[in-house]
Amino acid sequence: MDNLELRAEADAILAELVGAPGSSARLREDQWQAVAALVEERRRALVVQRTGWGKSAVYFVATALLRRRGAGPTVIISPLLALMRNQVEAAARAGIQARTINSANPEEWDAIYGEVERGETDVLLVSPERLNSVDFRDQVLPRLAATTGLLVVDEAHCISDWGHDFRPDYRRLRTMLAELPQGVPVLATTATANARVTADVAEQLGTGGGDALVLRGPLDRESLRLGVLELPDAAHRLAWLGERLGELPGSGIIYTLTVAAAEEVAAFLRQRGYPVASYTGKTENADRLQAEEDLLANRVKALVATSALGMGFDKPDLGFVVHMGSPSSPIAYYQQVGRAGRGVDHADVLLLPGREDEAIWAYFASVGFPPEEQVRRTLAVLEDAGRPLSLPALEPLVDLRRSRLETMLKVLDVDGAVKRVKGGWTATGQPWAYDAERYAWVAKQRAAEQQAMRDYVASTGCRMEFLQRQLDDEKAAPCGRCDNCAGPWLAAAVSPTALSAATGELDRPGAEVEPRKMWPTGLAAVGMDLKGRIPAGQQAVTGRALGRLSDIGWGNRLRPILAAQAPDGPVPDDVLNAVVTVLADWARSPGGWAGGAPDAVARPVGIVAMPSRTRPRLVASLAEGVARVGRLPLLGSLAYTPHADEHAGHRSNSAQRLRVLADSFAVPADLAAALAAAPGPVLLVDDYTDSGWTLAVGARLLRRAGADQVLPLVLALAG
Template sequence: MNDDLELRAEADALLAGLVGDPTGSARLREDQWQAVSALVRERRRALVVQRTGWGKSAVYFVATGLLRRRGAGPTVIVSPLLALMRNQVDSAACAGIRARTINSANPEEWETIHGEVERGETDVLLVSPERLNSVDFRDQLLPRLAATTGLLVVDEAHCISDWGHDFRPDYRRLRTMLADLPEGVPVLATTATANARVTADVAEQLGTGGADALVLRGPLDRESLRLGVLTLPDAAHRLAWLGERLDGLPGSGIIYTLTVAAAEEVSAYLRQRGYAVASYTGKTENADRLQAEEDLLANRVKALVATSALGMGFDKPDLGFVVHLGSPSSPIAYYQQVGRAGRGVDHADVLLLPGREDEAIWAYFASVGFPSEEQVRQTLAVLEQADRPLSLPALEPQVDLRRSRLETMLKVLDVDGAVRRVKGGWTVTGQPWMYDAQRYAWVARQREAEQQAMRDYVATTGCRMEFLQRRLDDEKAAPCGRCDNCAGPWLDPSVSPGALAAASGELERPGVELEPRRMWPTGMPAVGVDLKGRIPADEQAATGRALGRLSDIGWGNRLRPLLSPQAPDAPVPDDVLSAVVTVLADWARSPGGWASGGADALTRPVGVVAVPSRTRPHLVGSLAEGLARVGRLPLLGSLAYAPEAEEYTAHRSNSAQRLRSLAASLTVPGELSAALAATPGPVLLVDDFTDTGWTLAVGARLLRRNGAGQVLPLTLALAG
């Protein structure tokens, strides 16, 4: 008993240092102490499912301090995001715990850190899950860590489960490390966002199931949060409302959007309205991300306008609000994101402003799930036939998958034992592998159920916090008494005419730059296409223009229905043609445009050429005709698909496959070649949509080889 009391006192003293309490009065709560005691005294494996702000990091840092004092090796924390790592390194230092991190942002430090770990100079090593699948880390450092670690921590452990909202195959590499841990090494898995199914799956994946496992699952109500939903007519009303009401939201916070384009649109508009905001997306440079985090932590900005790239691990206790412009596709993901607010304050506002574009964005992300069995088998066959390991760029031309999906698929196959990542790329292992179609179909149905749950969350007249708790299988779910349904709406949905006009003007402003392709994909000669290296300057397209991005909340909402597979092929609507004409006029007047008068300016186009379309020929044809008519330019004709290359014209989902298809099928008909010779000079190349950019690149190359001057691409929509 005395030993237990002494250990508890020692743990509380470590906690005081961790939280910066000079009085030493800080105390672990009983549930936190239960977890620490299980790890330190009993050396057990534990799964902790507790709400954001409960203090999960305190458990593993206090346990680390106690274990290290008793001669244990360093703690290894697998953590998914850099923001989490940075916060935790700083927190550990407050308790005298030496923490280092290995991730993609600090490769120059890896060798030094490896040495510090081996010499026992590091108490905590934070590792990103991607490192677990790195060849050098997996084969050299991981076995040593497994042999010497004193505690393994898996933070945000729901990422292990493909039932969860943020499955990451790199996490499954942990099974190898768990299998290699010496007997008696404690393991702690933590998450705030796991329902009963995910909890069971995580326990199974980590090997924490069985009689010896300790599962601590607490209530998920967040007493500081006031949840509300505000359904407004359209994107302009939502943007106008935010522009007028942002000042009234408490403190500083996060405005979540579903896409990068929307984050950039919203942040640009709010800055125009005089707000100090910054965008934070997967495309934000690391240094800019760090600066944005620091600015929010120091309250130098009112908000970060962010995608889900800002999520797990960002710790600002006094975050006063979270607003979503658009619904996440899962109540679990939504609960996790709103959990960033109100951790260290008595009151924080959480607001959802759903949009009509949400469903289309959900559908897109659902479409890039685990590939079909045919695609998996094709990839395995290519690897099996190769006489050497194949890198992603070398494999991509031979399979019909985008690189990101291909890499994720290979990581899953790696964990399943069918392939292995080695120096130089990927190779097959020869082990049998079965496509678990039933499981993948079940996961897809779960996703659909989660999407329906988000629709139900918006529509419910019951307590919103209770709704989220029940979706997370919280047995203590009960009405909160604070949300807009429990206590009544507190938000005024009205917007002033001036604000609405400003927001509409911002969203209706047409024009997005199209960066041309400048390099051919690698590996093309291996599939019979003799294109490699840099595209010659005299065969490149110029920087072009699109009316808008499909993923934005302005023109994207107008263009998505027009370009959907279900939409009838019809002439371009008058308002869309008028907007494209505006894009063309703005382009002409822009720096470098043909009306700008600069020394390096483009020359005014002398004609219009259309890209052939098998799905929307009337739309593309009428767009090209309309631009030619308004611009008083000749319609020179259209590129064509070679009839004998019919089998290659199907849409391909990665750059190499798309280029392979186009190189074999896209041609310049004789009448167009003659028109180009008779009308030398720059031409507008008109299409409805660009995704990979290779149709425009190949079309520009063909036109320039047939006598055209500069080729100026102009499309209705840009993907992404």
């Protein structure tokens, strides 16, 4: 078959894929170049093209052509369930049988593996997390590598730790690539890779040799109109959105930086009469599916989402993307705004930066690859164990949060220093070097990206050109559409009525503080005889906080007070007044002492303060102020013991925190006497809670000393 016949066959498959069989649909020349490289030349190719370019058309057309020529099934490594669902439906239109292996369908895995082995499946979509499953890695992956006809790595920028969304699970692809038979084509695709990430991905995929094909196209999105609105504060931003959302075209996505902000914004917009839904990492899978379907069908004006709604969500007629808060990377920003305008001529993209953005960036920057000391400690623990250690067993011994520990182990696994086996992780004993220079450069890259986002906001030049240059697009040029090129198209002013409503929403104080009910796993390994459920007689009740540090209301007011460098001082009057409002609302709630419910907590008989080394005046004045306004006796404060570890608050995981906190506090004699003289519930006051273990330890002590109930009251929730 000559090239023209192959091209005609490819175009016919494309027509079926887009649901118009027999039509004149044709692959564009750049798409055809990629297809021909995979099918005719069986090459490895890296395609860096803008969102909406049609990367999925390339690998589905190539799959159909290869399958007709006797090749094995295509394996697509794909990061998000939304992408998988969309792609399975698209493949079916072209007669391509596609199945997916991910965390949402474990009951189907065995049947799917059987279909693949019998040749009944044309495409197998696999989540990158599966690559690090022991059974999949040892049993399924070798068979796939031996039989696959095309390997596709979608969102390939995730391979590179230079990229904005590095995912260590992708590193396992090295194993599969090494085991692919000679001549099996490989396609890696991404819309968000600058020159450094492109080179790194090409090298890791084995596409850096002389026969590699790198297809890189212009990244301008002609349908997008970019703009920035710098408003005075969170209330103005929320008010603007409440007034202007109806003016934005079609339906769209409102991105926030945190879960709390997403829920806060969604609640306000619903109160203003807009049909919206929140979509975050905490949203149940069934609710996510429903939210996606509602947006696809235009039953909602917007999804208010975190980055959990990112790669893979495909709605061609998405009319707008608004960011309530600035992402830390222009590359991540470009990827998210690329959700809009794929199938429409015009879509609006607006960034509303906030003063809380930098604090959120700093938090996420703090959870990168751990320092060498912690890595070496983990390797030593695994070597000394003499047996596999699970994450719950290892966590108490190494002082790393479980998510960060797992990410580190996956990197070490690919580097050969550890191995994931049945029952957990083991050390291999192979030499391993801590690449401090690379990690430092990655951190420097992150800092440069943050500065680039500041520059994007302040820029007076073309915004699309700015983003293109950040992605090393050689064809970057002024777009003529953005607010700097053509002028703002939406006024920044908000009405007094809208501002009052937004201010009232953000000023509404109060968030629940869920008590700890289970001891951390693995405490025996650190010498603590505690496990299972915390006895009911030692628990706190559900408490209250003035706000969350991650929200855009009280969070913005509390962060300066609770920042590490903030001076200690008495609680501000407006904060104290808001805390009193929280207490009054708590009392009147169904579970409060004035709510009238039969199982409600009883009215507190007094107030107890937690001791504080960093903010003693703040905590003391808060306790004193609540006691004065509430006309309750201040019973005293818990005290530090000689064993108290002043660094306890900086411990990374629950077991390590509890290990040092358990012996850090005591009930002094005067407080014990006060509790005995006035038995009943007590309010336990502190500045903020992060893990919840300080309050849990304090409540346990007070309950043992005679308090009937312990009601935690803090200024802020860290989450």
